[in-house]
Amino acid sequence: xxxxxxxxxxxxxxxxxxxxxxxxxxxxxxxxxxxxxxxxxxxxxxxxxxxxxxxxxxxxxxxxxxxxxxxxxxxxxxxxxxxxxxxxxxxxxxxxxxxxxxxxxxxxxxxxxxxxxxxxxxxxxxxxxxxxxxxxxxxxxxxxxxxxxxxxxxxxxxxxxxxxxxxxxxxxxxxxxxxxxxxxxxxxxxxxxxxxxxxxxxxxxxxxxxxxxxxxxxxxxxxxxxxxxxxxxxxxxxxxxxxxxxxxxxxxxxxxxxxxxxxxxxxxxxxxxxxxxxxxxxxxxxxxxxxxxxxxxxxxxxxxxxxxxxxxxxxxxxxxxxxxxxxxxxxxxxxxxxxxxxxxxxxxxxxxxxxxxxxxxxxxxxxxxxxxxxxxxxxxxxxxxxxxxxxxxxxxxxxxxxxxxxxxxxxxxxxxxxxxxxxxxxxxxxxxxxxxxxxxxxxxxxxxxxxxxxxxxxxxxxxxxxxxxxxxxxxxxxxxxxxxxxxxxxxxxxxxxxxxxxxxxx
Numbered sequence: 001x002x003x004x005x006x007x008x009x010x011x012x013x014x015x016x017x018x019x020x021x022x023x024x025x026x027x028x029x030x031x032x033x034x035x036x037x038x039x040x041x042x043x044x045x046x047x048x049x050x051x052x053x054x055x056x057x058x059x060x061x062x063x064x065x066x067x068x069x070x071x072x073x074x075x076x077x078x079x080x081x082x083x084x085x086x087x088x089x090x091x092x093x094x095x096x097x098x099x100x101x102x103x104x105x106x107x108x109x110x111x112x113x114x115x116x117x118x119x120x121x122x123x124x125x126x127x128x129x130x131x132x133x134x135x136x137x138x139x140x141x142x143x144x145x146x147x148x149x150x151x152x153x154x155x156x157x158x159x160x161x162x163x164x165x166x167x168x169x170x171x172x173x174x175x176x177x178x179x180x181x182x183x184x185x186x187x188x189x190x191x192x193x194x195x196x197x198x199x200x201x202x203x204x205x206x207x208x209x210x211x212x213x214x215x216x217x218x219x220x221x222x223x224x225x226x227x228x229x230x231x232x233x234x235x236x237x238x239x240x241x242x243x244x245x246x247x248x249x250x251x252x253x254x255x256x257x258x259x260x261x262x263x264x265x266x267x268x269x270x271x272x273x274x275x276x277x278x279x280x281x282x283x284x285x286x287x288x289x290x291x292x293x294x295x296x297x298x299x300x301x302x303x304x305x306x307x308x309x310x311x312x313x314x315x316x317x318x319x320x321x322x323x324x325x326x327x328x329x330x331x332x333x334x335x336x337x338x339x340x341x342x343x344x345x346x347x348x349x350x351x352x353x354x355x356x357x358x359x360x361x362x363x364x365x366x367x368x369x370x371x372x373x374x375x376x377x378x379x380x381x382x383x384x385x386x387x388x389x390x391x392x393x394x395x396x397x398x399x400x401x402x403x404x405x406x407x408x409x410x411x412x413x414x415x416x417x418x419x420x421x422x423x424x425x426x427x428x429x430x431x432x433x434x435x436x437x438x439x440x441x442x443x444x445x446x447x448x449x450x451x452x453x454x455x456x457x458x459x460x461x462x463x464x465x466x467x468x469x470x471x472x473x474x475x476x477x478x479x480x481x482x483x484x485x486x487x488x489x490x491x492x493x494x495x496x497x498x499x500x501x502x503x504x505x506x
Contacts, residue, residue, distance in 0.1 A: 003039075003042070003044045003317050003318065004318065004322070006035075006039070006044070006317045007314065007317050007318060007319035007321075007322040007323075008322065010031070010035050010310075010313070010314055010317065010319060011314075011319070013031055013035070014028070014031065014310065014360070017030075017031050018351055018352060018356075019351060023302075024303060024306065024352070024353075024356050024360075025299075025302035025303045025305065025306035025307075026302075026306060027306070028303075028306035028307055028309060028310045028360065029305065029306040029309045029310070031310055032306070032309035032310035032311075032312070032313045032314075033309060033313075035310075035313045035314075035317075036049075036050045036053075036309075036312075036313040036316070037050070039313065039316060039317055044316070044317055045316045045317075049316055050313075052312075053309065053312060056308060056312055057305055057308055057309075060304060060305075060308050061301065061304070061305075063171065064259070064261055065167065065170070065171050065177065065259075065260060065261070066171065066300075066304075067261040067264075068167050068177070068259075068260035068261045068263070068264045069164055069167060069168075069296075069297060069300055070264075070293050070296075070297045071261060071264025071265050071267065071268055072162050072164060072167070072264045072267065073164065073292070073293045073296050073297065074268050074271075074289055074290070074293040075117075075243075075264065075267040075268045075270070075271040076117075076271075077288070077289035077290075077292045077293055078268070078271040078272060078274075078275055078285065078286070078289045079114075079117055079271045079274060079275070080114075080124065080127055081275075081280070081285050081288060081289060082271070082274060082275035082278050082280040082281070082285065084114070084117075084232060084236070084274060084278060086127065086131055087228070087231070087232045087278065088110045088113065088114070088229075088232040088233070088236075089106060089107070089110050089127075089128060089131045089132055090131070090228075091225065091228040091229040091231075091232060092105075092106035092109060092110050092229065093106045093132065093135060094218050094219065094221075094225055095225060095226075095229055096109075097139075097212065097213040097218070098212045098213060098214070098215050098218075099203075099212050100203035100207055100210055100211065100212050101199040101200065101202060101203040101210035101212075102212055102213065103132060103135060103136050103139070103141065103210075103213070104141075104145065104149050104199040104202075104210055105196060105199060106132075107128055107132050107149050107150060107153050108149065108153050108192060108195045108196055108199070109192075110128065110153070111124065111128065111152075111153025111154060111156055111157070112153070112156060112160060112188070112192050113233065113236055114127075114128075114157070115156050115157035115159075115160035115163075115188075116160045116161065116162070116236075116240050116244075117236050117239055117240055117271075121154050121155055121157050121158060121391055121398070121399060121402075124153075124154040124157050125150060125151060125154030125155075125399050125402045125403060125406075126402055126406055128150055128153065128154060129150050129402070129403055129406040129407070129410075130406060130410070132146075132150060133146060133147075133150060133406070133407065133410060133416065133420075134410060134415045134416050135213075137416050137417070139211060139213045140208070140211050141209070141210060141211070142206075142208075142209035142210070143420065143421075143424045143428070144424050144427055144428030145202065145209050145210060145428065146428070147403055147407075147420065147424055147425045147428040147429070148428035148429055148430075148431060148432045149195070149199070149432070150403060151391070151392060151397070151399040151400060151402075151403050151425075151428075151429055151432065152195060152392065152399075152429075152432035152435075152436075153195070154391070154399055154402075155388050155389075155391040155392055155399050155436075156188065156191055156192070156195075156388065158354060158384065158387060158388050158391070159184055159187060159188050159191060159381075159384055159385055159388055160184070160188045161181035161184055161185065161188075161244055161249050162181065162243060162244060162249070162263075162264075162267070163184070163384065164355075165354050165355075165358060165384050165387060166180045166181060166184055166380070166381075166384060167180075167260060168300075168355065168358040168359070169358060169362065169380035169381075169383070169384060170380065172358060172359070172362045172363055172366060173362070173366050173376045173377075173379070173380050174366075174376070175376050175377055175380065176248075176256075177247065177249070177260045178247050178248030178249045178256050178260075179248075179377050179454060179455075180377060180380055180381065181244060181247070181248075181249030181250075182248070182249060182250070182251055182453045182454055183377045183378065183380075183381045183450040183451065183453060183454055184381050184384065184450075185250075185251055185453050186448075186449040186450055186452055186453055187381060187385050187439060187442075187443055187449055187450065190439060190442065190449060191385075191435075191436070191439050194435050194438065194439060195432070195435065198431065198435060235273075235274055235277060236274070238270075239267065239270040239271070239274065242266060242267075242270060243263050243264070243266060243267040243270065244263070246258040246262070246263050246266065247259065247260050247262075247263040249263075251453040252453075254455045299355070300355055303355050303356055303359050304359055307356075307359035307360045307363075310360070311360075311363055311364075314364075319364075320364070320367060323364045323365075323368060324367065324368050324371065327340070327341070327365070327368045328368060328371065328372065333372070334372050334373065334374055335444065335445075337368070337369070337372055337374070338374070338379075338382065338444050339444065341365055341369075341383075342382070342383070342386050342440055342444070345357060345361070345383060345386045345387065346386055346389060346437070346440075348361065349386070349387055349389055349390030349393060350390075350393050352390070353390065353398075354387045354390055357383075357387060357390070358387075362380075362383070365379075365383075366379070375447070375450075375451065377450065377451070377454060378443075378447050378450045378451060381443065381450045382440065382443050382444065382450070385436070385439055385440050385443055386436075386440050388436050389433050389436050389437065392429050392432060392433045392436065393429075393433065397429065399429075400425050400426065400429055403420075403425055404420075404422060404425055407419070407420035407425070408420075
């Protein structure tokens with residue numbers, strides 16, 4: 001067997017072990033080690049190549065940027081348990097509920113705000129479903145719309161800064177987290193507008209799907225209602241500004257005064273203050289938040305180790321060159337490459353978590369995109385938009401699993417009159433997946449949706465660079481040097497002229 005044929009075999013083995021269902025981190029590590037020892041046996045690289053593996057892994061795990069992941073996870077875990085979601089959904093629902101689709105609008109807006117301060121999908125979907133699903137069912141909302149909007153508004157967390165996916169993207173692509181956050185704001189806002197537009201169209205053409213609730217159902221109104229809305233929004237906005245603004249992650253802020261890790265630590269302090277404001281800060285909440293942070297961080301670390309073992313061996317057998325030749329030869333240039341990659345990621349998301357895709361697949365795709373001249377911030381945000389769908393894919397979307405579990409709990413507790421069918425959850429997700437794919441197409445063909453908030457880079461055309469020397473300076477230099485200037489330097493003495501030959505004696 002030739003070495004150039006082994007890279008495709010390793011890639012095929014990667015797909016197989018991921019489909020088996022065994023934990024991906026350990027499957028990757030085992031596949032990488034077996035492939036590495038086989039390559040040594042075949043003489044494709046020396047045994048010392050594998051001896052560098054511990055140092056390589058230590059170098060990856062000592063990356064300070066990865067410390068931001070537990071901080072932002074801890075911040076999100078505190079906020080999702082402090083009652084902020086409940087207060088915001090209650091106040092927003094009463095504010096917009098009398099409008100057709102008002103409960104849908106409130107779920108979309110609160111999902112966006114919570115996504116900007118928590119960054120976790122599971123807690124967001126669960127919290128919003130517990131509060132909003134019984135209310136939507138009570139007032140006659142279409143079941144498929146209700147389940148779809150709850151799942152989709154939770155998954156937008158993956159795109160809205162401070163998304164953990166964007167931190168991983170920035171690390172894998174070698175770009176600033178602040179730039180990645182700024183680039184994600186355009187698609188995030190556009191996603192909210194698309195969701196709201198779909199709700200508006202349903203209110204126009206199928207008003208019985210999204211009826212308004214009667215005004216008598218409100219428990220408060222007027223200034224008291226607005227005060228409760230602002231009580232949830234203003235502290236959240238201050239936390240967003242403090243965390244993202246300090247690391248240069250907001251549009252219009254080009255200077256960072258804190259690293260992502262420092263901003264995450266500051267976010268934890270802000271989350272604890274918000275929990276204290278809602279009178280929910282206690283030891284039980286902190287312990288539960290720490291446990292959730294520990295589990296997620298451990299999962300990320302093990303996936304990173306397994307991915308590093310596989311990728312190092314894959315690089316050793318020239319797998320990067322094989323991927324580059326395969327993808328760079330696609331028709332259509334940059335657009336053709338982006339379409340093919342996004343189709344591949346879309347189907348891969350049926351089986352893999354977003355962390356697994358980011359750590360395993362992105363290191364293969366990033367160098368190819370860079371050589372094709374694709375802006376890596378645009379590329380990273382585009383893939384993040386695509387990976388939103390990994391939580392919504394029927395039948396493997398995690399958001400749908402969360403929703404299924406919450407619906408069963410609500411029925412058993414008697415808070416909803418009838419069980420929610422799995423078919424309603426899966427069919428209700430399809431329109432929202434289509435809208436997410438629509439956003440992928442928009443970002444591919446209109447890159448300004450990402451780059452419009454990035455700092456402008458000054459591009460210098462080296463072909464037009466001219467170096468001009470002032471003529472007056474040259475003339476002054478010639479006049480001071482003199483006609484008899486010593487060409488050998490100021491202190492050197494010119495060689496003596498040879499003496500004339502002596503005349504012969506007569």
